[in-house]
Amino acid sequence: MSIGIPEGKDPIGYVWGEMVPGTGVAASNLSLAVYSHTTLGLREFEAARLRIAQLNGCVFCLDWRTERDGVKVEAESIDAVTEWRTTDAFDSAGRSAVTQPPYPEPMTSAGIRAASAIELLA
Template sequence: MPNIHIPDHAMADPLGYALTRHSPVIGRAAGEFVKSVYQSVRLPLRLAEAARYRIAQINGCLVCKGFRAADHLDGYLDAVGGDPTTSLVARGGERPDEAFYDAIDDWKTSPLLNDRERLAVDLAERMAFSPNELGYDEEFWAKMRAAFDDAEIADLTLAIGMWMAMGRFTHALGLDTVCLPTSAAA
């Protein structure tokens, strides 16, 4: 049940209703941020999905946990006026399977994740749980700079910030209990 008023006719897309009707200016900017991340992030699909899914777990967002970029992203972008031909999925890369998503629980030791994917999940956790320490952890940043270029680090950090914000907004307002992954800005 949503924690803000969503009329019955809008229950198929309560997030879209909340963004466009309850907060149209900020909601429009949030929607553009979501589209920008998914259309412009310069990372492999599996790497982005590793970080996104860990944030979904941390946020507790039900729709975000059910979202699979390889299956849902292009439909979402098409529905919100984005360009699926430029999406993270359209750029290719190995599609994560369900074993990959299950491995996120044991990301530190799972052989299903590579070193860069582990670092992406580590960054996601640090941003969610210990942002104050993160900026000063020279050892962690040395590992990041060895594995990623500056543009990739910036893209990944912005993407994680978007996933944190949108997933928390969706979950806190109870919008994740009624919308479907194909219509969500996960």
């Protein structure tokens, strides 16, 4: 999907503040909760987050780098997510974050739609 951003507008502020103002605050709070309450280490968190971004095709999310306590994951780890099937850059925790439930497929748009449908049927 492509969204036209008016000239002179900040893309993030425009989408979340003007296009979907009510949703923007809720999405921001959800995002902050995920970052604040994760039990994953930074490398595993970033690997799972990047894999979800790949599955969703979110260019913004692919460009974003999580920072925790002033530390970001090294570029080699980020590149390894693209090659997750063949790389030896992950330890078992990192590989699990990229490949095993509950990460990452349940967090994709399709996974969220499926989870919502299951809740409605319950």
